[in-house]
Amino acid sequence: MSLDSKVPSGPLELKWQKHKDNIKPINPANKRKYKVLVVGTGLAGGSAAASLGELGFDVEVFTYHDSARRAHSVAAQGGINAAKNYQNDGDSVWRLFMDTIKGGDYRAREANTYRLAELSGNIIDQATAQGVPFAREYGGYLDNRSFGGALVSRTFYARGQTGQQLLLGVYSGLSRQVGAGHVKMHPRQEMLDLIVIDGIARGIVTRDLTNGKIESFIGDTVILATGGYANVFFLSTLALHCNATAIWRAYKKGAFFANPCFTQIHPTCIPQHGEYQSKLTLMSESLRNDGRVWVPKNPGETRPPDKIPEEDRDYFLERLYPSYGNLSPRDIASRAAKRMCDEGRGVGKSRQAVYLDFSDALNRLGKKVIDDRYGNLFEMYERIVDENPYKVPMMIYPAPHYTMGGLWVDYNLMSNIPGLFVLGEANFSDHGANRLGASALMQGLADGYFIIPYTINTYFSNGKPPAVPLDHPEIKKAESDVKERINKLISINGKETPTALHRKLGKVMWNYVGMGRNEQGLKFAINQIQEIRDEFWHNLKIVGNDSYVNPVIEKALRVADFMELAELVALDALERDESCGAHFREEHQTPEGEALRDDEHFAHVAAWEYNGDNKPIRHKEELIYEFVQLATRSYK
Amino acid sequence: MKFKLHIWRQKDRSTAGHLVDYNIEGVEPDMSFLEMLDILNEDLISKGEEPVVFEYDCREGICGCCSLTINGIPHGHQKGTTVCELYMRKFRDGQDITIEPFRAGPFPVIRDLMVDRSALDRIMQAGGFISVGAGRAQDANTMLISKKIADLSMDAAQCIGCGACIAACPNNSAMLFVAAKTSQYNYLPQGQPEKFARVRSMIAQMEKEGFGYCSNHYECEAVCPKQISVQFIAKFNRDYLAAALKEGA
Numbered sequence: 110m111s112l113d114s115k116v117p118s119g120p121l122e123l124k125w126q127k128h129k130d131n132i133k134p135i136n137p138a139n140k141r142k143y144k145v146l147v148v149g150t151g152l153a154g155g156s157a158a159a160s161l162g163e164l165g166f167d168v169e170v171f172t173y174h175d176s177a178r179r180a181h182s183v184a185a186q187g188g189i190n191a192a193k194n195y196q197n198d199g200d201s202v203w204r205l206f207m208d209t210i211k212g213g214d215y216r217a218r219e220a221n222t223y224r225l226a227e228l229s230g231n232i233i234d235q236a237t238a239q240g241v242p243f244a245r246e247y248g249g250y251l252d253n254r255s256f257g258g259a260l261v262s263r264t265f266y267a268r269g270q271t272g273q274q275l276l277l278g279v280y281s282g283l284s285r286q287v288g289a290g291h292v293k294m295h296p297r298q299e300m301l302d303l304i305v306i307d308g309i310a311r312g313i314v315t316r317d318l319t320n321g322k323i324e325s326f327i328g329d330t331v332i333l334a335t336g337g338y339a340n341v342f343f344l345s346t347l348a349l350h351c352n353a354t355a356i357w358r359a360y361k362k363g364a365f366f367a368n369p370c371f372t373q374i375h376p377t378c379i380p381q382h383g384e385y386q387s388k389l390t391l392m393s394e395s396l397r398n399d400g401r402v403w404v405p406k407n408p409g410e411t412r413p414p415d416k417i418p419e420e421d422r423d424y425f426l427e428r429l430y431p432s433y434g435n436l437s438p439r440d441i442a443s444r445a446a447k448r449m450c451d452e453g454r455g456v457g458k459s460r461q462a463v464y465l466d467f468s469d470a471l472n473r474l475g476k477k478v479i480d481d482r483y484g485n486l487f488e489m490y491e492r493i494v495d496e497n498p499y500k501v502p503m504m505i506y507p508a509p510h511y512t513m514g515g516l517w518v519d520y521n522l523m524s525n526i527p528g529l530f531v532l533g534e535a536n537f538s539d540h541g542a543n544r545l546g547a548s549a550l551m552q553g554l555a556d557g558y559f560i561i562p563y564t565i566n567t568y569f570s571n572g573k574p575p576a577v578p579l580d581h582p583e584i585k586k587a588e589s590d591v592k593e594r595i596n597k598l599i600s601i602n603g604k605e606t607p608t609a610l611h612r613k614l615g616k617v618m619w620n621y622v623g624m625g626r627n628e629q630g631l632k633f634a635i636n637q638i639q640e641i642r643d644e645f646w647h648n649l650k651i652v653g654n655d656s657y658v659n660p661v662i663e664k665a666l667r668v669a670d671f672m673e674l675a676e677l678v679a680l681d682a683l684e685r686d687e688s689c690g691a692h693f694r695e696e697h698q699t700p701e702g703e704a705l706r707d708d709e710h711f712a713h714v715a716a717w718e719y720n721g722d723n724k725p726i727r728h729k730e731e732l733i734y735e736f737v738q739l740a741t742r743s744y745k
Numbered sequence: 746m747k748f749k750l751h752i753w754r755q756k757d758r759s760t761a762g763h764l765v766d767y768n769i770e771g772v773e774p775d776m777s778f779l780e781m782l783d784i785l786n787e788d789l790i791s792k793g794e795e796p797v798v799f800e801y802d803c804r805e806g807i808c809g810c811c812s813l814t815i816n817g818i819p820h821g822h823q824k825g826t827t828v829c830e831l832y833m834r835k836f837r838d839g840q841d842i843t844i845e846p847f848r849a850g851p852f853p854v855i856r857d858l859m860v861d862r863s864a865l866d867r868i869m870q871a872g873g874f875i876s877v878g879a880g881r882a883q884d885a886n887t888m889l890i891s892k893k894i895a896d897l898s899m900d901a902a903q904c905i906g907c908g909a910c911i912a913a914c915p916n917n918s919a920m921l922f923v924a925a926k927t928s929q930y931n932y933l934p935q936g937q938p939e940k941f942a943r944v945r946s947m948i949a950q951m952e953k954e955g956f957g958y959c960s961n962h963y964e965c966e967a968v969c970p971k972q973i974s975v976q977f978i979a980k981f982n983r984d985y986l987a988a989a990l991k992e993g994a
Contacts, residue, residue: 174810177866181808184808235879238935242899251885273903281874660786
């Protein structure tokens with residue numbers, strides 16, 4: 110099977126326009142005859158559902174939350190990039206594109222990334238028009254801040270809750286469409302399977318989380334916008350319900366899973382404080398605009414931070430990467446922090462943390478300015494850690510945060526299963542091997558507001574898929590498979606809770622498939638994952654039945670899929686025998702400890718095809734760089 | 746630390762609920778309140794008992810899922826804090842803690858501590874938006890908004906839609922919620938064309954959902970985890986009055 114990216118020919122800056130010009134629109138009067146099922150109501154799913162509803166399609170949208178406003182996009186703090194060049198500092202679409210391609214260590218698809226940069230400005234315009242209260246300067250113009258991996262100031266923000274404000278913008282648009290009757294909302298419904306009939310995606314099987322009811326929904330296309338899978342590590346910055354079930358089930362129905370090993374570890378999170386911990390909290394990358402990262406020069410330092418004089422401190426990011434300094438990209442900053450801790454120079458009780466220090470900025474700018482910029486983040490830190498960051502430097506450590514990998518999609522954002530589109534973090538396309546800060550919000554909204562409303566027509570212009578009777582054997586089979594899976598989980602009757610087994614899996618993933626990976630460790634991890642999975646299916650404990658809100662069943666279904674996905678992440682990491690971006694194979698590093706790419710053998714997307722009980726099949730989409738020269742990534 | 750927990754257990758909407766006592770030990774001061782409940786639940790599951798159902802997700806105070814009333818106060822006693830960011834170090838060792846759902850007529854209990862807050866979504870659907878389709882917007886900097894106005898709008902926009910204000914209000918009024926939502930848009934120039942329609946349709950939906958009216962108790966502001974000010978209710982009232990004068994009552 111060959112993977113056709115469907116990237117249009119022609120000059121980079123004209124590809125998207127040319128492509129749009131070639132898409133045949135649907136007659137407005139006919140649009141309502143096309144039923145679109147959207148799964149997920151975050152930035153990507155919510156904006157897609159609202160935009161498609163507005164265009165006149167018959168849209169139904171599903172979320173496992175009680176309300177669309179709670180999707181995890183809500184938690185993004187720092188900002189959203191756009192190549193507006195409002196600061197007159199030399200920004201352009203080309204520069205944003207190049208920063209993103211370079212940030213992703215040349216493992217993203219060129220044309221997709223360019224389109225993302227091209228659409229970035231429209232997103233800011235759209236959100237502003239919707240009433241998203243972005244930060245303003247005194248003159249009334251929009252304000253910007255800087256983010257990692259860029260030398261220009263192009264990040265727009267709304268205090269420390271840019272994600273919530275953008276999501277509320279999406280939610281308001283979606284609410285308007287629901288109120289107008291163009292979109293039907295299905296809250297507290299979790300997708301548990303994809304229905305594929307005659308090779309095309311036709312619908313989904315859902316479970317009602319309030320009463321366990323299994324139901325099928327049939328449409329003319331299915332759009333998955335179900336987010337990332339970093340919870341495969343158990344502890345991550347993700348919300349606790351985030352899971353991979355929707356994309357994993359699609360994978361098992363034939364959708365290719367691309368670059369599963371591209372998982373991002375974010376450098377600035379509050380360190381773990383106990384075994385009981387349920388999640389890790391991110392401290393926005395924006396803090397690195399004014400915070401300086403340092404560790405003591407001497408291993409085993411015992412003095413408190415304020416007693417360590419300047420000459421005994423190592424501002425290691427500024428030392429190692431003088432031009433980007435504290436705003437080095439996430440993968441680079443995370444690994445540098447890990448190296449410092451490995452050298453015995455970590456701080457805090459566990460010695461697994463580094464300082465993020467605002468004292469210089471406080472002296473230079475005053476408390477008022479810092480408060481204005483980061484007030485709510487400082488409060489959040491103090492609530493959690495019980496220390497005042499205005500007085501004591503924050504302590505931070507890397508944690509799993511984002512997954513660049515996801516279902517394979519072409520330029521139209523359609524997977525290899527016709528009729529199945531995948532948007533936002535759930536797909537793989539734009540960030541390569543590492544995502545730069547403030548670009549996930551950008552991608553989710555570009556996909557939902559400005560790409561899918563056009564590219565959906567590439568599928569529909571072939572005509573409406575044939576009607577499917579609700580008692581079609583494939584639908585019945587998908588439903589009974591789901592019911593059987595639930596019954597099987599209930600019948601195990603073992604001793605371990607889903608959470609305990611998930612925690613066990615997460616430890617293996619973090620230790621061997623986390624920030625540093627090597628062949629031996631990955632092989633060991635695959636073995637361990639198989640053992641834990643076996644234990645899961647023999648020793649799982651579930652309480653109660655499936656006729657009411659049962660969080661144990663919910664969790665078990667999600668963990669069951671993580672148990673399988675974990676192995677694919679490790680396998681992909683094993684077979685990608687190079688280092689690139691966030692994927693760091695210890696065998697492949699420069700003398701300074703930086704990632705060493707192998708463009709000759711690995712300048713491709715690894716797209717995995719499910720193959721039953723056999724080893725999945727690794728397909729390649731060669732990454733053809735027509736306009737960019739592959740270079741060694743340097744932030745020095 | 747150890748605690749005596751009294752937790753509301755209710756099978757479903759139509760069955761009466763009651764408080765059940767649980768003793769919990771080995772709680773660390775650095776645990777969050779929800780992590781304490783996680784431990785209780787892990788223990789219950791291991792013993793083959795039904796875990797306590799409560800809503801949560803982000804665990805960093807922004808998704809608005811958590812909805813517990815702790816010792817009579819929605820989100821507990823720490824000011825400006827959601828339950829998920831409330832830490833056990835804020836409690837006294839050995840203390841009695843009563844945990845109930847958010848109580849309000851329009852928030853029926855689904856199970857245990859989980860309530861149905863979909864009424865808030867329906868209020869939003871009635872008018873909580875600026876009508877602008879994708880692709881229509883002009884360049885964002887062509888519309889100047891003073892920092893003061895942008896900040897006011899942002900203060901209102903912080904609402905996480907948790908519903909604590911409603912649970913705390915003796916009238917179960919959703920005024921702070923509605924006022925925060927309308928004010929976010931009504932302060933901004935782009936929200937002006939629908940300003941009056943917005944206040945009218947959202948308040949009408951609030952009434953329809955069975956929420957009460959505001960009689961200035963200010964309990965809402967006291968429990969709001971984002972500390973949204975009641976000044977927005979005053980702003981709402983001004984807009985509502987102007988709407989009545991302009992369009993006739």
